[in-house]
Amino acid sequence: MKKLSRTDSALEIIRKAQKEGKLTIGYKSTLEALKKKELDYVFTAVNAPQNIVEDIQHYSNLSETNYSPLNANSEELGVACRKQFTVAVVGVLKEKKE
Secondary structure, three states: OOOOOOHHHHHHHHHHHHHHOOEEEOHHHHHHHHHOOOEEEEEEOOOOOHHHHHHHHHHHHHHOOEEEEOOOOHHHHHHHOOOOOOOOEEEEEOOOOO
């Protein structure tokens, strides 16, 4: 699994996925997609609860999904996702093969 080195590039990936409709927002939907191996990337906010971060890390390892903790807090992640609420976890869906 590759780790993203810069928060800026991670936020760009998130913004692009959001525009393309390939973003899961929130713990439950991201965890479901992880379990189904539907994600390319998973990002957590710096202030996400520790139990959520541990679950996301665990399932990212099992599904061999790229995981990257961000230096951005949940407010900044919410803004990057164009939401008016805080967001602790997001996932970027894989390209569907036809």
